Each structure stands twice: as C-alpha cells, then as structure tokens.
Amino acid sequence: MSVSDALISVKNLTVRFKTDEGLITAVDDVSFDIAPGEVLGLVGESGSGKSVTAKALMQLNAGNTVYGEESRITLNLDDGPIDILSLRTAKQLNVVRGGAISMIFQEPMASFAPAITIGDQMVEQLLLHSSMDKKQAREFSIEMLDRVGISDAGRRIDQYAFEFSGGMRQRAMIAMALSTKPKLLIADEPTTALDVTIQAQVIELMKDLVDEFGMAILFITHDLGVIAQTADRVAVMYLGRVMETGPVRDVIRTPAHPYTQGLLNALPKLEKLDVALTPVPGDIPSPLERPPGCVFHTRCAKAKPGLCDVEVPVRIPVKDGHEAACLLLETEMEAAS
Template structure:
C-alpha cells in the first residue's frame, strides 16, 4: 500500500487536555501528536479511558468547560490553528468542514424533533438555503446513507428508528455539508455485527465518494484492520505507536500494541495464543510517572521507564513509537545492565500473507 506523498489535512501538535474535577485533576491527554492526510482513514485505538474521545472533543473544541480545559498544543486544520479561532469562526467549521458521529445515536439525537428537522438544521446553518431546499437535501442524503423510503422517514422521530437506522441518521447529519474530515467516535460499538458491517461499509463508501478523511475511534482492532490506512494506538493520554496498519499489525514495536493485538482472538489463532496485559488502565488523577504504561509492561527498565518520559522515535517514515526500547537512554540502560529488551517479531503467531 504505497501511496504518493499526501496533503496534510489535520495536524495536532502536543495537545494537552486536563479535567479539573472535585476529586483532582484528571490528566486525560498529556501529549498527543496526530497527522491526518487527505482522504485517508486514521484509526484511533485504545482501551476505554485512554483518552480517545477526549482527543476528538479537543479537535472540535467542544471539551465540556468546566471541568475540561485544553492547556497546550495546536490543532492545525489546513494549516490554520483551530484553537486560535473565535467561537463564531469555529462554529462555521464545526459541522461544516469537520463533522462528528457520536457513539450512542439515541442520546445524541434530539428525541423531540423529527430527524428531518435535525438534518436540515446543519444544512440551513451552513449553506444558507431555504427550509424547503434543506428538506429536499435531507431526503437526498438520507436515501444516500441507505434509509429506505426516505421521503416518508424524514418526518419520523428518532425513537421510530432501529439502532442501525439511527446511526445512519447520524451519518446523514454528519455528511449533510460534505465535510472534509469526519470524526467517528465508536460508530458501530453498540450495534450487532451484521449491522456493524453495513455501517462500516457505508462509511467506507461515502469517504471514497466525498473524498473525505475519517478519524475512526474504536477499541476493536478488527474494525481498524478492516477500515483504516493508518492507526494510532493510545494509552492513558499518550500516543504510544502510530503508523501504517500493515506495519503495525505485522510487527508492532510498542509493548502495549503487542499486548493489545495478542489479547484479541485472531482468525487463525488457538486458545493458547491469547495473551494478557497485566493490571488495568490507571486512574488518570494519579497516573504512573514518566511512561504511563510501565507498571503493566513486561519490558520495564527499572530506574529508567518510571523517571524519564521516552521521546518519540521514528522507526521509519510515518511509523512513530514512544518507548525506551528504541531511545538512546534505553539503549544506554540496556548496555549498562547487560540486559536485552527486544520486542520479538510478533505476538507468538505471525501473520502470514
């Protein structure tokens, strides 16, 4: 999958988002760097509580404030820092150039308005068309996302739709203004596999049709493998590894990625191949120091991982890892202690093909 050098659509540098709650400061995002190219699908994967959704909210500038606050970093969309825009300028981009699909369509659709009204709202806001035209457009986009007899369904309320159809309504709403970037936050998690397959196919088809980039947030490595060009693995507020999916799935460099891939049943794997990551995701009020993964890591270098945060190391162009196994400090530590920490090629069973 070699593609020509692409235009960068979205670039996030050193994003930091904290939540100032009564129990303490939740350090949800410590430092995030992401690049999204034009018409590519980037997967953002991690366990629950790793900060995936907060990243999405931070991009759109809709982190609930208070308690949330974006402290540092820049979000460059077409080279323009979204964080420096005023509210009204941001409102022109939100829903128009960048749209979002939320995880639970029932709670994110307004139960007291018809779906037609809700889809039209964005169209009227951003495209300055009449109510009637907006309705026509809504019907068109609804049939585009595969809602049968859209001209009748446009006047239905959200509760009259099934789960899969509601998610289609959400997608219709997001697509209504032909966005350049779509952020899909677990779009298929609450759906059955057969419906999930339909929704993912729809996303894939529309992204090709509209030449749209997608940030796909999910915890399902299978969905990532099916949908994405590149993947960024998140853990407790950091991106620990990012790169082309072919590379990441074949030979993950970060111990967490390796653990994550080992923990899911693979098509040709046996029971014995399921591996476990010790412990559970840390409380982000008091996260582990330096590399936040060190208490669960099999490759922990005593005295280094808990004191020095590893820098991002570029293994090859576009493949970044944040782990001491690959840093200069880590290599020095290994030499000093005479121990070798190396990620063996793959979680037990290598992918063939």
C-alpha cells in the first residue's frame, strides 16, 4: 500500500520514556498503515507497547515521552496530510483529538466524569467538534445512544455513569466516540472488562457501526479470539516491536513467528480439550533490561545462540501482505531460494 492510500501511516515509531532509572523504550521502530474503513487488530501481552503506540497517534502519552527522530505519523485527510507528531498547540491537536480520531478505553467507568451526566459530556464534545447548537447536539446524542442499543435514551441521557451497567457504559462510550464522526476509532481493550455475553453484543455492535459509518478502527486487545472475530489485518507486538503482521486469516492459521505460534499454543481451546496447554517459557523481561538482538530470544524455544541474541531481525515477507521479523525465518528462506 502506498502512503497516499492509507488513512494513517505510522513509520519507524519509537517511543521512549524518561524516568529516574533512565530512558525506557516502550515502542521500538514500529511501522504500519491503516486504510480507510479497515480494522487493524493490535495484539500483544501487557508491556508490549500496544497502548503507547495507540496513544502516540493522538499525542496522548505523558510529558516525559521522547519520540524517536525518525518517527513519523501521517494522517491523510481530505484537505491534505497532517504530520501528527509535529503538532504542538492544543488548537492544532483538536483537529486530531476527538476530531479525526476518537478513542474508547477498557474501563468505561474511569473514562466518564462521575459527577457530570452522560448527556452533558456528549453534548460538550459535539459543541467543540461540530457546528451544532446545544439543542441539536442533545437531540443527536439521544439518537446516537438509541443507535447503540440503549433503550429509553431520552431519559437515560440525563443519568450519571454510575447508573449504567458495565455493558451500557461501554455502549455509551462508543456512541460518544462516534458522534463526532471520526475517520479513525482507536479501541483500547474495549471488551476486556465485560462478560463474554456482553462482549459478544459489543463486538456485534462495533461491526454494524463500521459498516454504517465506514470509519477505520485500530482494535487493541490481548485476546486473539476477539481479533479473529473483528479485524481485517493484525499486527502482533512483543516488547515494543511488531513481530508479525498480515491478514487475520493468514496470521492465525499459519503463524510464521515463534512468538505468535507460542501465543496460539498457550491459548486454551474448547475444540481441543485433549491437547495440553503449552506456556511460552519464562517471563516477560523488564523494560529496563531489553534483550539485545531479537527481543523475544530469551523466551524462544528455537532461538540460536550467536544469531538471535546478536542481530536485530527486520520484517520480511512470508506471503502477500504477511510479514514476520524472525532471523530463523530469514535463514530458512535464504536456504530455500
């Protein structure tokens, strides 16, 4: 995909945090594109840098953040590209934050202000990001709440977040995020705090809304099942690096990277009750002690000493649009050709 086709294009994103213990690398040379209307799943365990990557798209990371010099995030809007990392003032950032890009979070109770009604919060952002007046904004908000399946929206809009159940709060969050008609929705673990039955409802709702509004989604989750049910393409992250990326079918059915394979093997599957669970050996290293070479080599069963702990792998194509960053794969392919 050329840069101009992409809605958002992330190139060589590196994010470090200044701390008392030194510079911590959270995201290391990450590149990906999202096309308009596409759902990209970002999978990884805690500490893999998926949330930091997402927040970089709106410059939401904390004040001690240092972006790498090579890092570029380009948002292609109708009236020209925006270089997001170069935006400085709040006014410039408002075009992106809540305007072209909206975000929903894992814990909707923490995302709503507890002492302001849901309606007032929805109206406020519409006044900021659209040309509606107060009355129109309120009517539109009721419409949106109704659209995401909140019954009796006209009464519910004047309630507070604590009066909503977990599933309803997440629906309201989605309604709020979509009411400004963003081009890109970032969903950070939106179903993780929900029960499975409610999760299924929310996933269904999000799929309907993608069809209806045509926005692109960056869907962040640790759950490969949720990715399989929602995403078009997927990127698997580990310790700040993208290990593998490609169409969701290819990555889940024929994973090329040992880490993706390990994740899939560790997952308890209902169809295969006789197969014992195989954990990925070892623990995730501390971000202060990033392993040299391939960041996964300390836990990789196939790692070759002298190679994997020295060289940093680059992403190489496995198949159309399917890439993996593994040195062993590289040697294998060289041997085959």
